[in-house]
Amino acid sequence: MTIVAEPIFLDTNILVYASVDSSPFYTSARAQIDAYEDINTPIWISRQVIREFLATLVRPHLGIPITTITAAARQFEVRFRVAEESPLVTVQLLLLLEEGRSTQVHDTNSVATMQSVGIQHILTNNPDDFQAYAHLITIIPFSSNIVQP
């Protein structure tokens, strides 16, 4: 398991796995978060991540009461540090897009947010989506951190 002491950014999928009890990665996601906190790793999310968490789960066919989802979002907001959507994020986003390595604006915005608060590590189950920025950030694939029983 790759556990770093430097600040780490949780991608939206990690929050979904860690909160939905029927998720195949429910236990593992929670264990990984706990493992980081046990060594006092500063864990960060962002306003974008909170918004995407809501958007992922607020789907009528899922039938989850909205107050259950919003309560979870509030708990994440208290538990983790939240990177704000500052003008710096936009400055970084535009610079990154101009580099031409990726046209994935929403993923790029996450990288820009990380840069705006000085975070270099991201834990995600979509490591390929951030590969374009592997020269700037360290991508920790969630799957590589799963401890097999």
Added chain:
Amino acid sequence: MHTDELIRVRQLLRHLSFQDKLYLLNDLTMQVISERTNNAVPPKREPLPTIHLPQWPDNLALRREDLYNDHSR
């Protein structure tokens, strides 16, 4: 930094162009934020939320291209 040095810096700043001030403001903001990131006091360890779903849906949008319906990229 001593008070007189601070005063000198402030005087210097007054003579800068608007663009230079903006540049320095960005630089200063980045430094302050970075210091906060590294030295921030950890938040209280609240329990992680649990959302009960009887079955894990196989069509959950867990990638941004699905979430934003952005398949053109």
